[in-house]
Amino acid sequence: MALLLASLTCGARTVAETVDPSDGPEPVVEYAIDARLLPANRDLEATQVLTWRNPTQIAAKTLRFHLYYNAFRGPETTFMREHGLRRFKSRKKDRERRYGGIDILELNRIGGENLTKKITFMAPDDNNENDRTVIEVPLLEPVAPGDVIRLRFRFQLKIPEIFVRTGCWKDFFFMGQWFPKIGVFQSDGTWHCHQFHANSEFFADFGRYRVAVTLPEEYVVGATGNSVSAVNHADGTVTHTFAQDRIHDFAWTAWPQFKQLRRNATVPGRERPVEVVLLLDPQHEDARDRYFHSVIFAMRFLSEKLFPYPYDRITVVDPPLGAAGAMGMEYPTLITGGHISFLPDGMHFTEMVTIHEFGHQFWYGLIASDEFREAWLDEGINTFFEGEIMDAYFKESPSLLDWFGIRIGDAESRRGPLKGIPVVERVNQPSWHFLSGGNYSNHVYNRAAVFIDTLKGYLGKEQLYDFFAQYARKYAWRHPSTHDFVTTLNEVTGRDLGWAFEQFINGTGRLDLAVHSLSSQRLESDPVSYRNEVLLLRREGFFPAEVLIRLRNGREVRHLWKDPGRWKRLEFTHESPLHAVVIDPEFRIPLDHDLINNSKTARPARRESQGAALKLGFLFQTLLGMLFM
Amino acid sequence: MKAVQAYVASFRGRTVAVAVYLWAAGLIFSLPAYLGFSRLISSTLGDSLLLEMTEKYGSFTVWLELFSRGKMGFRLLLYQLGVLVLVFALFSLFLSGGVYGVFVSRDSPRLFNFLSRAWKNLPAFFKLFLTCWLIWIPMLAVSLLGFVLLAGFLRESGNETLFRWLFLTWGGVTLIMIGYTMAVYDLSRIRRLQGVRGTWKSFRSGMNFVHRHVLVLITLFFLFLVPLLLIFCLTSAFSDIAGPLPHIVTFAGFQVLMWMRYFFKSVFMHAETRVAGEYPIHLPPELDAERETDTI
Numbered sequence: 013m014a015l016l017l018a019s020l021t022c023g024a025r026t027v028a029e030t031v032d033p034s035d036g037p038e039p040v041v042e043y044a045i046d047a048r049l050l051p052a053n054r055d056l057e058a059t060q061v062l063t064w065r066n067p068t069q070i071a072a073k074t075l076r077f078h079l080y081y082n083a084f085r086g087p088e089t090t091f092m093r094e095h096g097l098r099r100f101k102s103r104k105k106d107r108e109r110r111y112g113g114i115d116i117l118e119l120n121r122i123g124g125e126n127l128t129k130k131i132t133f134m135a136p137d138d139n140n141e142n143d144r145t146v147i148e149v150p151l152l153e154p155v156a157p158g159d160v161i162r163l164r165f166r167f168q169l170k171i172p173e174i175f176v177r178t179g180c181w182k183d184f185f186f187m188g189q190w191f192p193k194i195g196v197f198q199s200d201g202t203w204h205c206h207q208f209h210a211n212s213e214f215f216a217d218f219g220r221y222r223v224a225v226t227l228p229e230e231y232v233v234g235a236t237g238n239s240v241s242a243v244n245h246a247d248g249t250v251t252h253t254f255a256q257d258r259i260h261d262f263a264w265t266a267w268p269q270f271k272q273l274r275r276n277a278t279v280p281g282r283e284r285p286v287e288v289v290l291l292l293d294p295q296h297e298d299a300r301d302r303y304f305h306s307v308i309f310a311m312r313f314l315s316e317k318l319f320p321y322p323y324d325r326i327t328v329v330d331p332p333l334g335a336a337g338a339m340g341m342e343y344p345t346l347i348t349g350g351h352i353s354f355l356p357d358g359m360h361f362t363e364m365v366t367i368h369e370f371g372h373q374f375w376y377g378l379i380a381s382d383e384f385r386e387a388w389l390d391e392g393i394n395t396f397f398e399g400e401i402m403d404a405y406f407k408e409s410p411s412l413l414d415w416f417g418i419r420i421g422d423a424e425s426r427r428g429p430l431k432g433i434p435v436v437e438r439v440n441q442p443s444w445h446f447l448s449g450g451n452y453s454n455h456v457y458n459r460a461a462v463f464i465d466t467l468k469g470y471l472g473k474e475q476l477y478d479f480f481a482q483y484a485r486k487y488a489w490r491h492p493s494t495h496d497f498v499t500t501l502n503e504v505t506g507r508d509l510g511w512a513f514e515q516f517i518n519g520t521g522r523l524d525l526a527v528h529s530l531s532s533q534r535l536e537s538d539p540v541s542y543r544n545e546v547l548l549l550r551r552e553g554f555f556p557a558e559v560l561i562r563l564r565n566g567r568e569v570r571h572l573w574k575d576p577g578r579w580k581r582l583e584f585t586h587e588s589p590l591h592a593v594v595i596d597p598e599f600r601i602p603l604d605h606d607l608i609n610n611s612k613t614a615r616p617a618r619r620e621s622q623g624a625a626l627k628l629g630f631l632f633q634t635l636l637g638m639l640f641m
Numbered sequence: 642m643k644a645v646q647a648y649v650a651s652f653r654g655r656t657v658a659v660a661v662y663l664w665a666a667g668l669i670f671s672l673p674a675y676l677g678f679s680r681l682i683s684s685t686l687g688d689s690l691l692l693e694m695t696e697k698y699g700s701f702t703v704w705l706e707l708f709s710r711g712k713m714g715f716r717l718l719l720y721q722l723g724v725l726v727l728v729f730a731l732f733s734l735f736l737s738g739g740v741y742g743v744f745v746s747r748d749s750p751r752l753f754n755f756l757s758r759a760w761k762n763l764p765a766f767f768k769l770f771l772t773c774w775l776i777w778i779p780m781l782a783v784s785l786l787g788f789v790l791l792a793g794f795l796r797e798s799g800n801e802t803l804f805r806w807l808f809l810t811w812g813g814v815t816l817i818m819i820g821y822t823m824a825v826y827d828l829s830r831i832r833r834l835q836g837v838r839g840t841w842k843s844f845r846s847g848m849n850f851v852h853r854h855v856l857v858l859i860t861l862f863f864l865f866l867v868p869l870l871l872i873f874c875l876t877s878a879f880s881d882i883a884g885p886l887p888h889i890v891t892f893a894g895f896q897v898l899m900w901m902r903y904f905f906k907s908v909f910m911h912a913e914t915r916v917a918g919e920y921p922i923h924l925p926p927e928l929d930a931e932r933e934t935d936t937i
Contacts, residue, residue: 181799295801334799353801354808420701427702431709592690599697607698607706611690620692621682622888624707627880629675630895632722634876636667637902639726640733641826 031319036489041219049227056169070201071154080189081114083208088142094210112172122162145208181335209444213383235264259344281320299351318484342372358415392460399423469600523553526609532589560597563588644860651911658750660904685711738762865909
């Protein structure tokens with residue numbers, strides 16, 4: 013493994029161009045939060061000073077904020093409804109445990125009006141009056157373009173038992189989406205401030221965060237950013253302060269049982285190493301190296317291919333199994349992994365989650381596209397890179413599963429869920445518009461990743477990686493859209509690839525290329541010759557494809573089928589008849605959803621199918637043998 | 642020692658013959674699977690080279706395509722095979738009558754004898770099969786309850802370390818219960834053939850034997866397990882190399898391995914009857930240990 017890690021830094025490739033935080037636009041927000049956790053009651057009390065700069069040319073007459081925590085207020089919130097959790101445990105004891113929420117006790121404009129009573133709840137997406145995850149506050153004095161407003165909040169949280177991302181389990185706390193968060197004021201004067209949906213994630217402006225958390229001294233704390241101080245108090249509490257610039261969210265965790273481990277990782281393009289902090293469940297000692305190696309490998313991989321990871325620290329949280337709801341999530345400079353100790357080592361779940369969540373540091377954390385409306389730009393791209401990194405990390409063995417003869421690669425596993433899609437939707441659409449959570453993840457994660465994999469086959473790995481490097485460097489800290497992605501892709505490749513996006517990302521097209529027929533007719537000639545004919549079909553969609561024609565004498569001919577049209581007839585005369593035709597013989601088009609019709613042979617040999625049937629038949633015979641009593 | 646002696650002495654011609662009958666029965670019941678899968682895969686693939694492209698696509702992708710395209714066909718075939726499994730499980734009752742009948746009577750293992758003994762023993766064995774549900778149902782209930790409690794424990798405590806040990810304990814207890822109940826089933830049938838009259842007496846006699854001679858039976862079981870593990874390794878190794886071989890050779894190789902499994906199963910069953918013959922029949926005092934003349 014050490015060799016593997018070293019190989020990335022000792023290769024002949026040039027180090028990626030550094031992207032400096034100061035290259036990005038000016039920060040829009042500054043949060044200074046003082047919070048006190050009361051673990052016994054599952055309460056949190058906090059004050060927050062928010063400084064917001066109007067980045068547009070239009071005066072802001074109102075302000076809108078996310079109160080994400082109110083998604084857990086009760087069964088009728090939009091989040092709960094969309095999750096299908098209306099009938100969440102109805103007993104009072106369970107309700108108290110399962111539900112939570114956030115209350116704004118006071119909101120003041122510093123040096124100005126008291127805004128507390130002016131807070132109104134709104135539901136801009138679905139008019140659900142039971143949903144309180146968005147508030148609006150009108151201002152007596154609008155915030156002029158470029159001007160700054162400072163607000164002081166006093167709020168409290170009731171922390172629910174964790175089942176999705178945030179909450180507590182016994183004395184374990186994971187706090188995500190826990191503070192009042194201002195929406196994004198757009199250049200047209202409207203607010204981008206959506207409700208908390210089951211399928212959506214988050215979108216916010218970059219800024220500066222400084223958060224102080226006070227809690228009993230036995231707690232081990234991890235958070236976004238760098239640790240500034242830890243001050244002990246006479247009452248047995250400690251105040252941990254963390255700070256970070258150029259981020260757009262802040263999460264933290266606390267658990268007395270965490271084992272805190274640190275390693276320094278050299279990263280291509282950085283002078284200083286990155287500190288990797290691992291907060292490990294002590295029962296998961298066997299996962300220590302798995303976490304460290306995989307996160308460092310991912311960090312080096314992406315730093316080399318895109319640009320060097322710009323922050324000084326990354327914190328990896330290993331949630332206990334009882335808090336599995338916290339597993340597999342990303343926040344700026346902090347990720348949650350996932351490890352189940354009784355899974356066999358051949359199941360690479362721990363590495364997959366760690367590598368995936370670290371990848372988000374770039375797509376979600378640094379490039380930061382709109383996860384509400386164009387989630388594929390984060391999840392789809394990240395899922396593609398997860399496959400690339402996992403396959404590079406595991407090299408010799410299948411990257412996702414290698415257990416008792418069951419071998420599945422990470423990238424290979426993407427196509428599986430696509431087979432079960434009940435209806436094909438647009439990948440590029442608001443997250444809450446999808447038919448279901450399953451359809452959302454199948455499209456936004458898997459279909460998008462398979463599409464990018466297909467682009468890789470079409471453009472070549474080097475050109476695709478070159479594009480991603482240029483795209484990432486150009487749009488770090490700039491919230492690009494699908495339009496920006498496609499425009500940059502066209503510029504870098506020198507081609508117009510809009511047709512592919514219109515079909516498979518912005519449209520509901522599927523791709524199915526097929527060999528319809530092949531035939532060979534012997535001609536009356538001397539020497540013997542055959543008129544060979546191949547008919548290819550585009551049953552659905554369009555994508556250029558290589559076609560391999562194999563003749564019976566062993567000769568092979570390759571043809572690039574790129575002209576538009578729903579079918580193509582290839583005719584040629586040759587001394588040998590046809591043996592077989594294969595569309596996309598190198599499997600560069602994984603988006604093709606039916607591979608059975610990609611090939612046809614003139615004389616089915618049946619050997620392979622009989623071999624497969626033999627194995628299945630023997631399995632059955634063995635089962636019968638075991639049942640004999 | 643008695644167990645080892647009985648085991649070694651069971652490597653006889655009659656055991657070989659019995660194993661052939663069992664293997665043949667298993668093969669006949671498996672033919673629908675062989676033919677069904679062959680037909681289904683061929684019809685799903687048609688003239689496609691999907692299987693030949695396994696190296697490019699990956700075996701997961703290939704099987705995914707196959708099962709997706711032939712979904713209805715595979716589902717139907719699996720239902721049919723599921724029914725076949727149930728039928729075979731009941732048919733094995735019949736076969737076991739022949740197996741134990743030949744071994745207990747030490748009669749000729751000719752096919753006619755085997756089948757006629759199987760037929761004559763069927764009513765008694767069927768009754769014993771039903772009676773043994775008195776111990777199988779509690780076994781299943783205890784195991785299932787244990788599993789539910791274990792899952793609840795893990796959910797509430799999150800103690801993975803303790804969970805691992807508890808899970809192993811649960812697994813061990815479940816295996817012991819299975820071993821115990823199967824031993825009672827086997828010995829009940831043997832005692833029935835050795836002259837204990839009546840289903841309930843046979844059952845109690847068999848249970849008594851198991852309670853009294855635990856070590857002997859455990860020894861027999863391990864003597865049975867070791868060659869099975871060896872056959873498992875041989876099967877895995879053969880599967881790995883079978884690819885380029887002609888299908889008829891592969892099929893023949895699989896059948897040899899299958900016959901070996903049945904052979905060692907037959908040795909085990911033969912050894913059980915020998916061991917049972919070494920010890921007197923015991924019944925609880927309230928039950929009468931009358932024997933009927935062995936006319937079976």
